[in-house]
Amino acid sequence: MAPDPAVAAGLRAARRVLLERYRKELQAIDSPLTADERTWTECSLQGERIIADCATAIESGRVVDPDHPMNAVFRMSEGRSDRGIRPHNSVRAGMLLVEIVLAEAAALLRGHPGAFELLELAAATLNRGVHIRLEAGAKGHDSFLLNEVRAMIDADRRKLARDIHDRIGNSISLAMRRIELAAVRPDDVTAVPAAVSALTDAMFQLSALTTELRGSVADGCLRTALAAFVESMRLTTPSVAIRVNGVQTWADPEVIDEVFLILRECLRNAIAHAEATTVTVNVDIAPYEISAMVQDDGKGFDPGRVVRNNGLSSITERAEIMSGVLAICSGDRKGTQVSLRVPIVAGSR
Template structure:
């Protein structure tokens, strides 16, 4: 052994001693959980998972005590993320896991104190064991809460999606059906007039156009409600939208750099709607051969570009023709976010849309300094 003595007497703790004390702690742990009617001890499945984690925590602690330094198996902790969702499926609230963690911490800490007093171990052994215990319990509670929150968020999103689908069905079945009946009545009236050799009155033709326009808007609304929203990541949501359009004639190259966590949820949803509107304009009007979407997310700002090589348009003509509702909506959304919108386009030269949005840590923080945002030229 090169003449080196063990760090402390705990290094000679027998396997049987460790096993006996482990079984004792686990038995006491289950008894205390039962005493407070914890569902973690009342269900065989929940207890099996709980016991497994408790034994791993205990063994991390003993390894750290004998080594004189904290040793924690992070690979095991990673499994607890899935366990958080499993707790929801079992009907076990997160608070029960927190209470169980506190109980186990107290029991194992008492065991460490007993070892230290019996072995006369140095402070390093006790400190290593306590640090390992705190880290092992704390990391598992943290990972479990992440899994619990993720599972609940997924359920909320699913309920939200189901609500959208139900609304889409109601609009399609009720409003869409009524509009179709109205359209059929107009068509029958027009046929009757033609059979008599009479012209269709101007107000009937206007009614027909209004019903057709409303039918088209209803179909678009139903389609919109059935499309995925921002769930998971901005890039995923935009990719889903591009795929749902199914237009192979207009390939879209999409790049998103940075972390979604830097964007507040409300800002992410607004940016998704803005980029989606830009892409919809491309699909409807541009006849583009290529589209590039580049989103650069930084902790303090988001820079977005949507570029196409399509037909382009004249901003002034669009404004004058009263066909700028979509672009006005883009402008208003950018303004609500204290951002800027710049549209560079002309006939035959394609379109380049630039969107700049600041990310504010505090809603009451002052506006960005002049010159931070790109200059805004013609808007529509």
């Protein structure tokens, strides 16, 4: 089998035409690799190198291994993953490039006495070049995912530390101060009940945190998750009734999860502070909106005079992040009603 420099030169000369054809075919399948100039420039550079290796194989009469550093492909893949481009997009693009380059090589070799052998060399070189790059790209994607998981774990650990400090630590600290006060003022009849109340609140908070750590409501049913939280309290009073209407899958699991966290905090506040005999939770999930209400018949409070770290600021922020609206209506001996409305964006599922 004789190498053919003329065919190799023809393939090199056609590289810009081939890359333009490559780009158009990627655009025809809505590939994200042509979504912006930066991504396409990276893609076309790899395509140009693969075409060059294929031409070298025809010119030299041997299979050519890529001599370009694959660590650049590794880093490029990490960047692609960060922009939402997944490995299957690269696999499909690689298959398209092989088809385009092989078709051009076959056309150039038409009538050549060693066409079959040279085309076989070209195919082997193309396969090797694309395979090695896809392998490096898959490793880059794995690296990106591992970094994402590590970041999520770090964020969860920081959140857990904040929750323990703000929600449990504050209650225990308050109980300690009350106990210390009782030691120096034995005639103060309010100190011990206040300490017991603070410790009870800490127990509620601890139970809420352990319930949250057992799993996300997105893995199950909203009503079941709320009922499990109430059951974990081992209550004698108040009586809690939960009603959930509608289809949970109309909303994103992340939205349902956030709604659960808001309702759970409302329940926790009602159970811990309201001195209520009954608490009701009503949730309606429509295709366009989630509406929910938590109502108790307890002693009520003035929302404008509540101290920080009581959970009300947190649930308000959660509602606002979802473009929702949370309203609290309460008064002395009038009970408390918390209403929540969260829009469901069309096409989000």
